[in-house]
Amino acid sequence: MSDDDIRPDSSQADSASGVSHAPLGNTYHKGPVILRGQMIPSETTTGKLLASEESTDWLHMDPWRVMRIQAEFVDGFGALAELGPAVSVFGSARTPRTDPMYKAARQAGRLIAARDVAVITGGGPGIMEAANRGAAVAGGTSVGLGIELPHEQELNAWVNLGMTFRYFFVRKTMFVKYSSGAIVFPGGFGTLDELFELLTLVQTHKVKRVPVALVGTQYWQGLFDWITGTVLEEGNISQLDPSLMQITDDVEQAVDVAVSGIAR
Numbered sequence: 228m229s230d231d232d233i234r235p236d237s238s239q240a241d242s243a244s245g246v247s248h249a250p251l252g253n254t255y256h257k258g259p260v261i262l263r264g265q266m267i268p269s270e271t272t273t274g275k276l277l278a279s280e281e282s283t284d285w286l287h288m289d290p291w292r293v294m295r296i297q298a299e300f301v302d303g304f305g306a307l308a309e310l311g312p313a314v315s316v317f318g319s320a321r322t323p324r325t326d327p328m329y330k331a332a333r334q335a336g337r338l339i340a341a342r343d344v345a346v347i348t349g350g351g352p353g354i355m356e357a358a359n360r361g362a363a364v365a366g367g368t369s370v371g372l373g374i375e376l377p378h379e380q381e382l383n384a385w386v387n388l389g390m391t392f393r394y395f396f397v398r399k400t401m402f403v404k405y406s407s408g409a410i411v412f413p414g415g416f417g418t419l420d421e422l423f424e425l426l427t428l429v430q431t432h433k434v435k436r437v438p439v440a441l442v443g444t445q446y447w448q449g450l451f452d453w454i455t456g457t458v459l460e461e462g463n464i465s466q467l468d469p470s471l472m473q474i475t476d477d478v479e480q481a482v483d484v485a486v487s488g489i490a491r
């Protein structure tokens with residue numbers, strides 16, 4: 228029975244005489260609530276649902292946004308729940324295909340896939356494309372978790388399991404939840420955001436330790452020295468924290484580090 232069904236209240240009817248003793252007339256059932264007489268609404272719930280609306284302001288309000296965020300979590304969890312072991316590869320969206328780091332990220336994707344581990348990237352160009360390419364060509368699972376950006380961008384052509392997110396924080400949850408390790412290639416703010424998100428969650432024990440390999444000693448050493456020097460000396464991190472990441476130029480070693488968190 229639908230929640231807006233109107234039916235006579237048979238408990239009030241005298242079946243012998245056939246005379247209805249429902250002094251207030253029909254009973255309107257709204258879930259567990261009954262309404263009679265003047266309390267019966269002129270519009271039904273279904274009627275309201277199906278009515279066309281003049282204003283679409285609600286589309287841009289927080290309660291509706293919360294529903295969209297929920298939907299994004301549901302779709303993400305649904306798409307990735309059965310992925311199996313995976314490693315995230317982060318790095319610049321701007322790395323040209325001719326750059327040695329593009330080649331290195333491709334190699335990383337291939338080596339990760341060869342270990343039967345899925346590769347997860349942001350699904351964009353540059354390092355992301357290279358890692359997806361290496362994984363897909365090697366016959367592996369090549370995941371792209373894209374982000375809706377003002378200038379429309381497709382997921383790169385080497386993604387074989389992809390989803391595009393509207394919200395950065397939902398997408399970042401997916402990276403953290405579904406990867407057991409990460410390889411970080413040279414990159415800009417996006418890459419640094421992904422690296423520090425991971426390190427912060429590990430440092431604060433929100434997630435268990437995730438091995439992180441940084442590829443490119445020349446690129447990362449300055450940051451690492453500043454962290455282990457100034458940041459540590461000022462007492463803003465603990466002694467342990469710098470060991471959460473390892474820097475290398477050797478892609479095979481980076482893959483070893485990243486997959487070391489996967490129980491076999």
Ligand SMILES: C/C(=C\CNc1ncnc2c1ncn2[C@@H]1O[C@H](COP(=O)(O)O)[C@@H](O)[C@H]1O)CO
Pocket residue numbers: 316317318319320321348349350351352355373374376380413414415416417418419421
């Ligand atoms: C800037 C350009 C394209 C952006 N396209 C992106 N698509 C998917 N994911 C992206 C994109 N840009 C950034 N990201 C995420 O951040 C990391 C790279 O950011 P960076 O600032 O380039 O370091 C990356 O790992 C993604 O997850 C024009 O080509």
